[in-house]
Amino acid sequence: MTSGTLLRAARPVALIVGASSGIGEALARHLAKEGYAVALVARRIELLRKLAAEINQGHTDPIAFPFPHDTTHYAEIPALFQQISQQAPGLELVVYAAGIMPTLAPDEFDFTKDQSIIEINLLGAIAWLNEAAKRFSQTKRGTIVGIGSVAGDRGRRGNTVYAASKAALDTYLESLRNRLAPHDVHVLTVKPGPVRTPMTAHLKNQPFILEPHQAAMRIAKSIHARRNIVYVPGIWRPIMWIIRQIPSFLFRKMSF
Numbered sequence: 560m561t562s563g564t565l566l567r568a569a570r571p572v573a574l575i576v577g578a579s580s581g582i583g584e585a586l587a588r589h590l591a592k593e594g595y596a597v598a599l600v601a602r603r604i605e606l607l608r609k610l611a612a613e614i615n616q617g618h619t620d621p622i623a624f625p626f627p628h629d630t631t632h633y634a635e636i637p638a639l640f641q642q643i644s645q646q647a648p649g650l651e652l653v654v655y656a657a658g659i660m661p662t663l664a665p666d667e668f669d670f671t672k673d674q675s676i677i678e679i680n681l682l683g684a685i686a687w688l689n690e691a692a693k694r695f696s697q698t699k700r701g702t703i704v705g706i707g708s709v710a711g712d713r714g715r716r717g718n719t720v721y722a723a724s725k726a727a728l729d730t731y732l733e734s735l736r737n738r739l740a741p742h743d744v745h746v747l748t749v750k751p752g753p754v755r756t757p758m759t760a761h762l763k764n765q766p767f768i769l770e771p772h773q774a775a776m777r778i779a780k781s782i783h784a785r786r787n788i789v790y791v792p793g794i795w796r797p798i799m800w801i802i803r804q805i806p807s808f809l810f811r812k813m814s815f
C-alpha cells in the first residue's frame with residue numbers, strides 16, 4: 560500500500576482492529592457497504608487480504624486495506640496508528656474488536672491463559688484506543704468503539720478472567736467517554752450476547768444468538784445514533800439488569 564492511497568478514497572475511514580473474523584469482519588463489510596473506506600488490522604494477513612479483495616470488488620479505487628499486526632506488540636501501535644491516520648485524514652471511526660475467550664475447565668486456573676486474555680482483550684484495546692483518543696481530541700470529532708460483552712456485567716463462575724477483562728474494558732470506555740465528551744468525541748461500548756463466530760463455535764445452548772452481520776448492523780446503527788452503551792441484541796439490557804440485582808449469596812449457587 561502506498562502513501563495517499565486511503566486519501567484518494569475520499570470517504571470516511573474506519574479502522575477496525577480484529578477485522579479478520581467474526582464481528583470485526585462483519586462490521587468491516589457493513590461499513591464498506593455504507594460508504595466507508597476500511598483499514599483492516601489483525602494477525603492473519605491472508606484472511607485480511609481475502610476480505611479486502613472481496614470488499615474492493617466493483618470499486619475502481621480500493622476502499623479496503625489490510626494491515627498485519629499482533630495487538631500484544633504494543634510498542635508498534637503508535638507508529639502503525641500514525642501511518643494509518645496520515646494516509647487517511649478521513650479517519651473518523653476506530654473500533655477495537657480483537658478478543659479471545661479460551662476454554663476454561665471448571666477446576667482450571669491457568670495464569671498463561673489469563674495473561675493472554677488481559678493482554679489482548681484489555682491492554683491491546685487501551686493501547687489502540689488511547690491513540691484514537693489522542694487524535695480525536697485534537698480533531699474534535701470521531702467515534703471510538705470497544706466491543707465488550709454481557710459477560711463483563713457480572714462475575715459468573717465460568718470464564719473468570721474473560722469476564723474481568725470485559726468489566727475493566729467497560730470502565731475504561733466509560734472513563735474515556737467522560738474524558739472526551741468536552742472534545743465532542745463519541746465513545747460507544749458494545750455489549751453483545753452470543754454471536755455465531757469462531758469464538759463461540761464450540762458452545763451449545765446460546766440464547767438469543769445473532770449472526771455476525773446482524774450484530775454488525777446493530778453496532779453500525781448505534782454508531783450513527785451516537786449511543787453510549789448498546790446491548791446486542793437489546794433484550795440483553797433488561798436481562799442483565801435483572802442478573803445484576805441477584806444478591807451474591809444466591810448468584811454463587813447458580814450454575815451458569
Ligand SMILES: NC(=O)c1ccc[n+]([C@@H]2O[C@H](COP(=O)([O-])OP(=O)(O)OC[C@H]3O[C@@H](n4cnc5c(N)ncnc54)[C@H](OP(=O)(O)O)[C@@H]3O)[C@@H](O)[C@H]2O)c1
Pocket residue numbers: 576577578579580581582583600601602603604606628629630631656657658659660679680706707708709750751752753754755756757758759
Ligand atoms: N462471539 C460472541 O458471542 C461474542 C459475545 C460477546 C462479545 N464478543 C467479543 O467480540 C469481539 C470479537 O469476537 P468474535 O466473536 O468476532 O471472535 P473471532 O471471530 O474469534 O474474532 C476475533 C478477532 O480478534 C483478532 N485477534 C485475536 N487476537 C489478536 C491479536 N493478538 N492481535 C490482533 N488481533 C487479534 C482475531 O484476528 P487474528 O486471529 O487474525 O489476529 C479476530 O479478527 C471480542 O472482543 C469478543 O470478546 C463476542
